[in-house]
Amino acid sequence: MGRGLFICIEGLDKCGKTTHSTILVESLRKGGYDAVYTSEPSNSEIGRFIREYVLNRKRRIYAAVEALLFAADRAEHTEMFIKPNLERGRIVVSDRYVFSSLAYQGAAGMDLEWIREINRAAIYPDLAIYIDVPIDVIMRRFRGRGSVMERREIQEKVRRIYMHLVRRGELVMVNGNRPIVETAREIRRIVSERLNLKCP
Numbered sequence: 756m757g758r759g760l761f762i763c764i765e766g767l768d769k770c771g772k773t774t775h776s777t778i779l780v781e782s783l784r785k786g787g788y789d790a791v792y793t794s795e796p797s798n799s800e801i802g803r804f805i806r807e808y809v810l811n812r813k814r815r816i817y818a819a820v821e822a823l824l825f826a827a828d829r830a831e832h833t834e835m836f837i838k839p840n841l842e843r844g845r846i847v848v849s850d851r852y853v854f855s856s857l858a859y860q861g862a863a864g865m866d867l868e869w870i871r872e873i874n875r876a877a878i879y880p881d882l883a884i885y886i887d888v889p890i891d892v893i894m895r896r897f898r899g900r901g902s903v904m905e906r907r908e909i910q911e912k913v914r915r916i917y918m919h920l921v922r923r924g925e926l927v928m929v930n931g932n933r934p935i936v937e938t939a940r941e942i943r944r945i946v947s948e949r950l951n952l953k954c955p
């Protein structure tokens with residue numbers, strides 16, 4: 756294949772990103788492709804810090820600090836994991852990427868262009884898929900865990916930004932409010948079309 760293919764899966768919390776990212780990787784492997792799974796925050800020290808001190812808080816930290824931490828983790832993740840795997844010709848499937856920062860920190864009032872600027876070290880994915888699930892369904896899946904990000908008003912703002920990115924053509928939207936097998940089948944179809952374009 757030469758350089759590999761970089762795919763990211765995006766969406767609201769509890770939309771099924773992790774499930775569909777792992778299903779996609781397994782499906783690609785069964786099809787003979789060298790595919791690897793990764794996620795954000797990463798497993799680096801910065802990523803672990805984000806999980807402990809940003810995502811598991813009841814009260815949200817200043818959104819600019821949030822955005823800078825995610826950008827730092829993403830820059831390291833890109834250089835240490837994503838680029839080396841792409842150079843080996845692998846398909847890298849990332850559970851969240853830069854679009855999550857645009858959506859979540861953008862929903863907190865940060866300027867989208869500023870978020871793009873601080874993420875210049877992040878490479879642009881070959882394909883970005885957004886799994887859309889209604890807010891009411893998302894809220895039922897939270898089951899009162901109470902994470903700082905899991906509030907209806909935040910999720911509604913996040914979804915509006917994701918839909919804005921869909922309209923701009925940066926994300927390909929997939930309906931996630933149906934049986935897992937149907938959503939997974941559509942995601943694989945979209946990925947297969949992109950692979951066919953890359954390797955006719």
